[in-house]
Amino acid sequence: MARTTGSHSDITGPRVRDAALRLFARHGFAAVSMRQIATEVGVQAGALYNYTPDKQSLLFALMRDHMVELLDAVEALPDVSPLAKLEGFVRFHIAFHHERPDAVFISYMELRNLSPENFEALETLRRRYETVLEDILHSGVAAGLFQVADTRIATWAVIAMLTGVNTWFRAGGRLSLNDVQDQYWEMVRRAVAVG
Amino acid sequence: MARTTGSHSDITGPRVRDAALRLFARHGFAAVSMRQIATEVGVQAGALYNYTPDKQSLLFALMRDHMVELLDAVEALPDVSPLAKLEGFVRFHIAFHHERPDAVFISYMELRNLSPENFEALETLRRRYETVLEDILHSGVAAGLFQVADTRIATWAVIAMLTGVNTWFRAGGRLSLNDVQDQYWEMVRRAVAVG
């Protein structure tokens, strides 16, 4: 046997990425073999190499694509007052991350499995995302709306707090996503706003 | 060759655990082989099985020991007012986690490599730790000192925020550990305290 009926790279390509994303998130990059991914796709392991030069590049592509999506979305947020911007950021972060639990998980957990160059590329993207929030905090401080001792630390604190939602929140439970957004926004607002 | 001169289980045992802790934290459980651990200890792979029945038990022992230490320490905090208790918890969490970056990292990252029973055992310990903070928040709310919509969510939010310190803080930099504790305590206090 060789080429199978109905096979097409436009179909197999996304299926490879989807399977890799799910398996990497569930079991970890190092614990997943190329043969497991291939089985999930319904193909032999060798066929995967039409879609990635090697296993690590597959991981990196997933992480990079996720971060680029994240950046594009956050930079499209409306340009309003610092307080409204902060609220927008909080609600956006929670919602965006909730929709992509696997990609978020991988992007935080598998950094150590990247080559130095790939790691650096991803860190650069992550820093750009953090800077969006830090700029908001900074402009709020300048406008006398926020009271923050160190905008850098506050940035890390807020992002860690918001990202933590993914570890426990599941849709269909006691609280809606909106409830969660409301409560986190309330805590963030009080933590940084004056008076 | 066989038994080596100077070999003793009281020495090799801790060395096995130390090497495993450091390697698991650095490269991940699945990416570290028993032979790598053995090399680090200065022993052949077979000798490790005098100290653990298998690889997974070694991981679990490290995680469980860490959580038990954490629980013992947090339950020894003084019984004072809710506000002072909360401050004590915040400062304790930051300091304790700062001193054990490898154990903290492993205990958060390698949960998925545990068997179901081991996972459940660790989750129970983690819930007990969270309950310490939730009880503090709850008693503060009852005393009219705190204003928190949902103590469960606030617990997760605070712990995620505090644990995040480990991802960026390194001793010897711009800020002392005390500076960091001060700033996080300020943010937590404002996020939950009334007016």
Place this chain on the structure above:
DNA sequence: CTTGGTTTTGAACATGTGTTCAGTTAAATC
């Protein structure tokens, strides 16, 4: 010095790993 217990070696086992590639079949193009 002998005996009994402790600790480690070194080889082996069965299986799994990422990756390559010649050969084969399906789809697309002319």
Place this chain on the structure above:
DNA sequence: GATTTAACTGAACACATGTTCAAAACCAAG
């Protein structure tokens, strides 16, 4: 219908994996 291109198979490569165990060497006690 003939030819070219795209997609995949299946086998192979060289090596790594967790774990077991008889044999050997060390240490401690009598």
